[in-house]
Amino acid sequence: xxxxxxxxxxxxxxxxxxxxxxxxxxxxxxxxxxxxxxxxxxxxxxxxxxxxxxxxxxxxxxxxxxxxxxxxxxxxxxxxxxxxxxxxxxxxxxxxxxxxxxxxxxxxxxxxxxxxxxxxxxxxxxxxxxxxxxxxxxxxxxxxxxxxxxxxxxxxxxxxxxxxxxxxxxxxxxxxxxxxxxxxxxxxxxxxxxxxxxxxxxxxxxxxxxxxxxxxxxxxxxxxxxxxxxxxxxxxxxxxxxxxxxxxxxxxxxxxxxxxxxxxxxxxxxxxxxxxxxxxxxxxxxxxxxxxxxxxxxxxxxxxxxxxxxxxxxxxxxxxxxxxxxxxxxxxxxxxxxxxxxxxxxxxxxxxxxxxxxxxxxxxxxxxxxxxxxxxxxxxxxxxxxxxxxxxxxxxxxxxxxxxxxxxxxxxxxxxxxxxxxxxxxxxxxxxxxxxxxxxxxxxxxxxxxxxxxxxxxxxxxxxxxxxxxxxxxxxxxxxxxxxxxxxxxxxxxxxxxxxxxxxxxxxxxxxxxxxxxxxxxxxxxxxxxxxxxxxxxxxxxxxxxxxxxxxxxxxxxxxxxxxxxxxxxxxxxxxxxxxxxxxxxxxxxxxxxxxxxxxxxxxxxxxxxxxxxxxxxxxxxxxx
Amino acid sequence: xxxxxxxxxxxxxxxxxxxxxxxxxxxxxxxxxxxxxxxxxxxxxxxxxxxxxxxxxxxxxxxxxxxxxxxxxxxxxxxxxxxxxxxxxxxxxxxxxxxxxxxxxxxxxxxxxxxxxxxxxxx
Numbered sequence: 001x002x003x004x005x006x007x008x009x010x011x012x013x014x015x016x017x018x019x020x021x022x023x024x025x026x027x028x029x030x031x032x033x034x035x036x037x038x039x040x041x042x043x044x045x046x047x048x049x050x051x052x053x054x055x056x057x058x059x060x061x062x063x064x065x066x067x068x069x070x071x072x073x074x075x076x077x078x079x080x081x082x083x084x085x086x087x088x089x090x091x092x093x094x095x096x097x098x099x100x101x102x103x104x105x106x107x108x109x110x111x112x113x114x115x116x117x118x119x120x121x122x123x124x125x126x127x128x129x130x131x132x133x134x135x136x137x138x139x140x141x142x143x144x145x146x147x148x149x150x151x152x153x154x155x156x157x158x159x160x161x162x163x164x165x166x167x168x169x170x171x172x173x174x175x176x177x178x179x180x181x182x183x184x185x186x187x188x189x190x191x192x193x194x195x196x197x198x199x200x201x202x203x204x205x206x207x208x209x210x211x212x213x214x215x216x217x218x219x220x221x222x223x224x225x226x227x228x229x230x231x232x233x234x235x236x237x238x239x240x241x242x243x244x245x246x247x248x249x250x251x252x253x254x255x256x257x258x259x260x261x262x263x264x265x266x267x268x269x270x271x272x273x274x275x276x277x278x279x280x281x282x283x284x285x286x287x288x289x290x291x292x293x294x295x296x297x298x299x300x301x302x303x304x305x306x307x308x309x310x311x312x313x314x315x316x317x318x319x320x321x322x323x324x325x326x327x328x329x330x331x332x333x334x335x336x337x338x339x340x341x342x343x344x345x346x347x348x349x350x351x352x353x354x355x356x357x358x359x360x361x362x363x364x365x366x367x368x369x370x371x372x373x374x375x376x377x378x379x380x381x382x383x384x385x386x387x388x389x390x391x392x393x394x395x396x397x398x399x400x401x402x403x404x405x406x407x408x409x410x411x412x413x414x415x416x417x418x419x420x421x422x423x424x425x426x427x428x429x430x431x432x433x434x435x436x437x438x439x440x441x442x443x444x445x446x447x448x449x450x451x452x453x454x455x456x457x458x459x460x461x462x463x464x465x466x467x468x469x470x471x472x473x474x475x476x477x478x479x480x481x482x483x484x485x486x487x488x489x490x491x492x493x494x495x496x497x498x499x500x501x502x503x504x505x506x507x508x509x510x511x512x513x514x515x516x517x518x519x520x521x522x523x524x525x526x527x528x529x530x531x532x533x534x535x536x537x538x539x540x541x542x543x544x545x546x547x548x549x550x551x552x553x554x555x556x557x558x559x560x561x562x563x564x565x566x567x568x569x570x571x572x573x574x575x576x577x578x579x580x581x582x583x584x585x586x587x588x589x590x591x592x593x594x595x596x597x598x599x600x601x602x603x604x605x606x607x608x609x610x611x612x613x614x615x616x617x618x619x620x621x622x623x624x625x
Numbered sequence: 626x627x628x629x630x631x632x633x634x635x636x637x638x639x640x641x642x643x644x645x646x647x648x649x650x651x652x653x654x655x656x657x658x659x660x661x662x663x664x665x666x667x668x669x670x671x672x673x674x675x676x677x678x679x680x681x682x683x684x685x686x687x688x689x690x691x692x693x694x695x696x697x698x699x700x701x702x703x704x705x706x707x708x709x710x711x712x713x714x715x716x717x718x719x720x721x722x723x724x725x726x727x728x729x730x731x732x733x734x735x736x737x738x739x740x741x742x743x744x745x746x747x748x
Contacts, residue, residue: 397710401680404709408731409638415734416645444731 028063108169108186114152116145119181128164128186144171144184151175151182161189168193201238205346208232209353216357225361226261229354233331234263239343242312242332247319248276248283249327249358257287257328264332268306283328286316290325292347294339311335317347321355329354393458400451407447410440449582453565456589463506463593465619470503470510470543471496474533477514484522485531493532500535500543504618509590516583517547517611524609525551538614542596548610554602562600563588587613595619627653629670633663633677633686634707639730643676643707643737650738660684667699674745679708679715687718690725703745707732 035055102109108125112118118139121129129139144160151158151173158173167190174183215228226247234243244264248257257276265273273281279288281303286293293316295302298309313333319326329351414437417425425433455461474496485492503510514533521531529550538544554562561567566581591598591613602609630652634640637658644654655672657663660683663675675693679686686706693699706719709730719727726744733740 401709404730405636405639408709409636409642411731412639412642412646412734416642419735421649 024066028059028066031059107188108171108184110184110186111181112140112144112148112184113181114149116140116148125184125186128169131164147173148182148184162186166190201342201346204236204238205349208236208346209349212350212353212357216360222358222361222365223261225357226354227263229350230261230263233350240334240337242334244312244332246273246330247327247354248287248330249319250287250325257283260327266306266309269304272304272306282314282316283330286318286328287325290318290320292317292344294344296337296339297335313337315343315347317344317351319351319355319358321359326355326358389458393454393460396451396454400447403447404444407440407444411437411444414440446582449586452586453582453589456586456593461590461593463509463619465504466507467502467504468507470500470535470545470615471498473507473511474514474535474545477511477518478533480515481518481522484519488522488525489528490522490525491530493530495532495534497536500537501617503543503615505594505615506590510594510615513587513590513613514545514547516587520583520611521547521549521551525549529608541618542614542616544612544614546610546612548608550608553605553607553609554600555605556602559600559602563598591615627651628674629653629655629672630674630676631655631657631663631666631672633657633660633675633681633689635659635678635680635682639678642734643732646732646734646737647676652738658682660689663689671698672702674741675702675704676707676741677704679706679710679719687722690722694722705741705744 035052102120102122105122106124108128109120109122110118110125111120118129132141133139144162147158147160152175155175157175160171160173162169162171167188169186170189171184171186174185176183211232212229215225215232218225230245230247233239233245234241242264246259246262246265249260250256251258255278257278259270259274259276262270273283276284276287278284282293282295282301285301293301293314295314297311297313298305302314313335315329315331315333317329317331319329329347331347414433416422418430418433418437452461475494478492478494482492518531518533525531531549531551532547534546534548536544563584565585567585588598594615596613596615598611598613600609600611628651630647632640632643632647632654634643634656635658640656640658644656647654652674655666655670657666660681663677666672677686677689681689686708690704693702693704701724704722704725706725706727707730708715708719708727710716716727719725726741726747728737728740728744
């Protein structure tokens with residue numbers, strides 16, 4: 001409420017009804033008195049006395065009522081007056097208190113007139129003004145006046161940052177409408193500024209560390225990474241660095257730093273500081289003490305000197321990995337640059353990140369080298385193996401030739417004798433000669449199989465592909481063993497689908513395989529048993545051929561082994577059914593050369609077996625399970 | 626008159642076996658144990674067939690054939706290799722000559738002479 005109105009109300013006179021009452025009461029008294037007096041003077045009639053009494057009573061009542069009315073009104077007026085006085089006092093106190101606000105404000109508050117005179121200032125502003133005065137002789141610095149004037153002309157608020165000793169103030173200049181002054185509200189933002197600055201430094205430090213980590217991901221040698229790190233450090237805006245620096249690593253000798261990367265170093269230093277023993281100069285000292293070494297300028301610790309060496313300072317930061325030293329970062333500073341814990345902390349972080357990178361990169365390079373060595377060894381070994389294979393296959397070819405030459409005359413003369421072209425033989429001689437022939441032929445088939453396997457292994461077995469009818473081939477193969485089967489009273493069953501058609505393969509070798517499998521079937525089936533061939537389309541591109549028998553069968557652990565070189569089932573049949581042990585190995589290799597697959601199925605010993613093979617109709621349609 | 630056949634074979638027993646079979650087949654056999662000896666014979670006489678091993682002690686049979694093919698006098702004589710080698714390279718080399726055939730060792734004594742004649746007929 002406005003102060004003036006409160007005062008006006010509390011001082012107002014009595015109201016109009018109150019004034020009327022003040023007049024009516026004495027008038028009533030005068031009237032009563034006058035009438036009473038008159039009636040007393042003229043006594044006579046009783047009627048008059050009654051009238052008089054009634055009149056007095058009425059007047060008295062009126063008087064009473066009026067007086068009560070008046071006194072109540074008076075009381076009310078008094079109470080109101082009291083209330084207003086209290087309110088007034090409270091207001092006054094409030095005003096006083098309010099006036100204290102700007103005065104007690106710890107932030108500077110000023111009111112400045114259009115012509116830059118100070119109209120009001122609080123205690124906090126007073127301290128500033130005093131210092132301005134001692135500094136420049138003026139109450140207000142010129143730049144404040146300038147801003148104030150600008151604020152007047154534009155009628156807009158303005159913010160102004162003022163550095164005052166160690167403190168920073170932010171002043172808001174607020175123009176007031178229709179007044180010839182502006183208010184200045186100051187605020188000490190020193191701490192805010194410090195926090196902001198710290199945040200910025202932290203952010204910049206983070207970005208340096210981030211960049212360094214990023215360099216480590218590039219597939220370049222360690223030296224290049226280290227050079228990039230030095231370059232990045234040179235770019236830090238808040239660091240008074242010279243455009244010079246180097247990074248040393250500990251390599252073969254654990255007591256010597258080896259310069260791995262540098263930027264801007266003098267020519268003479270490159271050789272002079274190529275290898276720095278621990279303890280020598282600043283870098284050596286950092287390595288020896290494992291502590292950051294700082295120098296303000298070229299001091300007595302800086303033992304390396306050269307012609308024309310400019311003034312500078314140093315930070316030498318050890319790079320530690322776990323509990324050992326992996327190197328030292330050497331940075332050049334402008335002379336007089338002060339040592340700062342924050343910078344040291346930052347450089348230590350750089351060193352830590354770098355330590356990980358260096359170790360990782362070293363391990364990677366070692367691994368790479370090991371890998372390369374291994375690769376060379378593998379290549380050498382492969383070459384050796386290839387050579388060995390070649391030697392082996394040549395050896396086998398030669399041996400097979402050498403073995404066949406005497407066999408030729410053994411078999412030949414035995415046959416000549418057996419045919420009795422040059423005289424008759426008795427039965428016993430014939431029998432023995434038959435044994436010679438049988439053994440010689442067995443030896444020959446062994447030699448042939450070994451040679452075939454050697455050829456395949458040496459990659460010298462070449463298929464001579466032709467298109468032929470598989471049905472005819474299977475039937476022809478059967479004719480070859482028909483005689484043997486008859487001798488053993490074996491039943492032969494043929495089940496060849498009409499649609500199997502032609503295949504493109506090495507006819508002679510497929511025949512060899514089928515014959516070999518049929519021969520096995522006859523060999524391993526007891527007299528009176530059954531053998532057979534089943535053939536049908538496996539899919540559009542391959543044919544499945546089963547050669548089965550009701551013979552001695554196989555146990556499942558031998559399903560794979562039967563196809564190994566020189567494998568023969570170890571049982572009572574072994575001796576009975578002599579073979580080279582190479583037939584199935586050869587079968588498997590030849591079928592694989594045709595891009596097919598062969599395997600055996602058997603319900604168990606004594607339950608017969610089925611040798612199955614899948615032959616692609618063309619070799620290009622490689623079959624795989 | 627019996628047909629003359631030159632047999633070049635270094636292994637004595639194989640030479641003997643083949644000679645026996647050839648003579649039984651009605652041929653007159655001239656034996657040579659190496660290329661050198663064969664060339665000496667060929668200066669004096671011209672056989673109707675030459676039978677030779679591929680691996681001879683002084684040269685390869687195939688080299689010898691190459692030499693014959695340049696000689697006007699010997700050019701036309703059919704040649705049959707009798708070899709124990711079953712290496713593909715050898716076979717391919719033997720097949721590369723015209724007027725040549727081959728029989729693999731061990732020979733079939735019962736069909737040897739017929740095999741030779743079949744070879745020659747083919748060429």
